[in-house]
Amino acid sequence: MSAHNVTVLNPDQSNVIEIDAEVASAWLEAEEAILLDVREQEELEMEWIPGATPMPLSKFDAKVVSDTVVANTIVVVICFTGRRSIDAAERLIEFGFKEVYSVKDGLLAWNAAGLESVDTTAMLI
Template sequence: MLHPLSPAEVAERLRRGAVLIDVREADEVARERIPAATHMPLSRLDTARIDGGQVIFTCRTGGRTGANAARLAGCVPGQAYVLDGGLEAWKAAGMDVAKDSKAPIEIMRQVQMTAGGLILLGAALGLTVHPGFWGLSAFVGAGLFVAGATGFCGMARLMAVMPWNRPARA
């Protein structure tokens, strides 16, 4: 079980040597993060064992850490904690965040924007040009249903390889 801590409690524990682990994916952390946090994506924590004093987990809003509380607590030999409300609560409390406005927005937000745009485009073209364009909206809607049912999102995979989502080469 993860015990919730307020942003002020987390900040105090960090000053005393606690470890803050951000479980969001790399594309989410690249744009905005808590400077003191160590990045360990939830997708790679299956076999991780986190040693240290106090371990505090965080995500964007607390939903991801809450849904995976038992799994996260199992990575820590002692008591594990969670930043109640995640990064959003941290920001609302006026705490410092590191931002990179040049980093691309998260892949899933790109998927949501693209899917929504394609559905609107199909609907508009279906109304104004030819009813066959309703098929575009139906196709994207079916893709969203399959993504939700299976956990596989082809559009997310496609977005991940787009040039704006690739790291810059040095």
């Protein structure tokens, strides 16, 4: 597995570990993890990450997750800024997933790193 460049948040605030966008991208490309994009449908229609699994936070529950994510899979969660992905990652831990990460600063960091995404707003005339 790729080296873990992780930042542990204040344990009083969260049990979620944040990783850099570059690490998440490498894991996704190597098929070492699943990337759950918890942004809402309107956001996903504007820009999406190839290979990511869309799972809007508003529809996020144990059944939807268990129908989508295989147990014992490394799960990385992303949103626009990183806040909703931490919320989703906390829920995944509550659902019993053991290896869960959040992309630090979300899609903003993903784009700042120059990682692949599809901006559909650029396609509009």
